[in-house]
Amino acid sequence: MYKYDSYDQAMVDARVEEFRDQARRRLEGKLTEDQFKPLRLMNGLYLQLHAYMLRVAIPYGTLDSRQMHALADIAEKYDRGYGHFTTRQNIQYNWIRLEEAADILADLAKVEMHAIQTSGNCIRNISSDHFAGAAADEVADPRPYAELLRQWSSFHPEFSYLPRKFKIAVIASDTDRAAMRLHDIGIQIVQNEAGELGAAFYVGGGMGRTPMIAPCINSFVPLDQLVTYSEACLRVYNRYGRRDNKYKARIKILVHELGAEEYTRQVEEEFAHLLDQGVEPPLAELERIKAYFEDPLFEAGTPETIDRSDPDFALWVDRNTVPHKEAGYVAAVISLKPVGGIPGDATAEQMRLMADLAKDYSFDELRVMHTQNVVLPHVRKADLHALWTALDEAGLGSPNLDTIEDIIACPGLDYCSLANARSIPIAQKISERFAETGKTATLGQLKLKISGCINACGHHHAGHIGILGVDRKGVENYQLLLGGSEAEDVSLAKITGPGFDENGIVDAVETVTSVYERERQDGERFLDTYRRIGMNPFKEALYG
Amino acid sequence: MAETLRYRDDEPVDHPAVTVDSFLDQSNASAVRIEPGDDARALLPHLERLALVEVNFPAFGDGRGYSSARILREAGYDGELRAVGDVLVDQLAYMRRCGFDAFEPDQQLDMDDVDAAFARWPEVYQTAADARTPIWAKRHA
Structure with a gap:
């Protein structure tokens, strides 16, 4: 995986000192809260309901055991x-605590980590396929491209005060494991x-209150123009994205209002101009980065068979x-979804265990999934039983992937000042x-996603079953949505009808799964059955 | 009015800047002020008669002026490029990278903080409108 050189380290160290100085000026009253807010946001520091929240970047979801240990220490x-x-x-x-935030950033910098641009109206942490480098179906490892763009987008002087936040995902296979088309820019190598190799650019996707699927605006950008093309996409957005209304400021609205064709025309014009401006790193830089992502030394001839005599282990496998x-x-996949637990939470002890297991069994590498689980990407089948035994003892052995x-659940009203309703208790x-x-076992693949407000951090638009928490005259109310997908068969979920209260929504989820069990044909997932039979049978069961 | 910071050796233009519309209507103005919604490219046919371009930042969070500045520099404009309005210490370094060489903030800035801001970044990751060499170029020099 990528390692900082002295340049990368110097930049992260400078950022820590910059933030330390900004926090000092805030505490001394030289910066107003309004002036400080975008600065702290660009260092991942949010003010939530009860305290500050710090969001630390895990670029393209990849980290090593030393970094996971540091995350545990910070916790x-x-x-x-x-x-x-x-x-x-x-x-x-x-x-x-605000007073300690700079010290945390300094601790992170010691292990080549940061919280740069994890919030604010700037280019955010770049996400990718959590199985990158392990998946059989990729044309290349997508992470070097994500790292190239991470460096380009870090401290970008022109694009740090955009109309709104800007999220980029990079994948390199036809199977989409990163919700690529629901990003501001989705890139498929x-x-x-x-x-x-080249890059297909999908621009103008997103969730939030106006969900949109990104159209493809260029199906093949050569690799030696990747940064220049990205710069053109961003410049058109920075100049013409709406700034009059926060809720219409994302690039999806610009692309929608201009039309994909006109937006593309403007990008191509800007791109033609920028080609002469020398913004593109040489391909040698991409090659330098790629060298960090070479395969680990896999062992040839390691056994293919797994002893399945323990049924609990076999189920997990x-x-x-x-x-x-x-x-x-x-x-x-290490599930962070124990029954009745908080989706995506891990204790410091569990983080340390995951780190140690990665070192023992996965070439010292871990991945964070957008579904809030953790992956050990390269495990010998022969080691699976030992791995599972250790995970199970620590409460990390839940056999429930997909x-x-x-x-998926956002923090909701338990933590977030934007939320209208709690998400975590519904998930539990x-x-x-x-x-x-x-019924978990009989339902097969069923992706359920919960957001506590229309900002959709819990991806409810993309759930096979989605739940949206709203405030109805001071009471939490939950709307049910069906038929969404964030994968290569991307679609947006549709609302079933009137919402439910806290207990009613759990019953409603059970009701729609019963319709699926009754109606499904051979091999169909919930989503497939919904697509075949449509909304009506579900509505009848819910409201009939 | 706060002090204007200038990082140029030539004499400042001594007459006020006009709006883009006025500038395009009259042939003798040599100073113009760009608002966030103006298209900086409208000025490109007239760069030879411009000595000062002011880019207004009514609110520091509106970043359109950064693109305006770079577009002018990319087109070869070498006169004064002045950021005016809600210009704060923590935006100076990026503004400088986008080609601004003068700053006329609404509020007086602390000069120690200004110097610290310009000295902050040991390196840069991207090509912009300044002369700094990006990290990728140093890696493959």
């Missing part, structure tokens, strides 16, 4: 002993007929491991209900 030293992994492959700490490009290996228990009740009834 203990500065917070309440736990952290929360997010849908953008970051980690958040919920109980931070593709191979053309001549065998050359079936549910939580995915095929690997290398014979004898799998990628193993099941209805594998819920649903996972408890389905674990109790045993």
Whole structure:
């Protein structure tokens, strides 16, 4: 994985000192809160309901055991002993003091980490496929491209006061594991007929209160124009994105209002101009970065067979491991979704265990998934039983990847000042209900996503089943949505009808799963059945 | 009125800047003020008669002026480029990178903080409108 050189380290160190100085000037009263706010946001520091929250970047979701240990240490030293992994492959700490924030950034910088641009109206942490480098279906490892763009977008002098936040995802396979088309820019590294790699640009996707699927505006940008093309996309947005209304300021609105064709025309014009401006790093820089992402030394001839005599272990293997490009290996998913738990939370102890297991069994590498789980990307099948045993003892062995228990949930009204309703208790009740009834096993793949307000941090638009918490005359109310997907078969979920109260929404989820069980045909997922039979049968069961 | 910071050796223009519309209507003005919604490219046919371009920042969070500045420098404009309005210490370094060489803030800035802001970044990751060499170029020199 990528390692900082002296330049990268100097930049992160300078950022720590800049923030320390800004925090000092704020505490001395030289900066107003309005002036300080965008500065602290660009260092990941939010003011929540009860305290400051710090969001730490995990670029493209990749980290090593030393870094995971540092995250655990921060949780203990500065917070309440736990952290929360997010849908953008970051980690958040919920109980931070402003006076200590610069010290945390300094601790992070010691292990080549930071909180740069994890919030604010700037280019955010770049996300990617959590199985990058392990998946058999990728044309290349997408992470070097994400790292190239991370450096380009860090401290970008022109694009740090954009109309609104800006999120980029990079993938390199037809299977989309990063919700690529629901980003401001989604990049898919593709191979053309001549065998050359290039980048397909999808621009103007997003969730929030106006969800949109990004259209493809250029199906093949050559790799030696990747930065220049990105710069053109951003410049058109910075100049013409709406600034009169915060809720219409994302690039999806610009692309929608101009039309994809006109936006593309403007980008191409800007791109033609920028090609002469020398903004593109040489391909040698991409090659330098790629060298950090070479395969680890996989062991040839490691056994393909797994002893499945322990049924609990066999179930975990079936549910939580995915095929690997290398014979004898799998990628193993550590579920942060224990039944009745808080989705994405991990204690410092659990972080340390995951770090140690990564060192022992996965070439010292971990990944954070946008579904708020953790991956050990390169595990020998022969090591799976030992790995599972250690995870299970620590409460990390839940066999529920991609099941209805594998819920994405935003922090909701338990933490967030934007929320209208709580998300976490709904997730807890649903996972408890389905674990109790045993229906988790029979429902197969079912992606359930919960947001506590229309900003959609819990990706409810993209859930096979989505839940949106709203405030109805001072009472929490939950709307039910069906038919969304963040994958390559991307679609936006539709609302079923009137909402439900806290207990009613759990019953409603059970009701729609019963319709699926009744109607499903061979091999259909919930989403497939919904797409075939439409909304009506579900509505009848819910409201009929 | 706060002091104007100038990082140029030539004499400042001694007459006030006019709006973009006025500038395009009259042939003798040599100073113009760009508002956030103005298209800086409208000035490109007239760069040879411009000695001062003011870019107004009514609110520091509106970043359109950064693009205006770079567009002018990319087109070869080498006169004074002055950021005016809600110009704060923590935006100075990026403004400088986008080609601004003068600053006329609404509120007086602390000169120690200004010097610290310009000295902050040991390196830069991108090409912009200043002369700094990006990190990628140093890596492959």
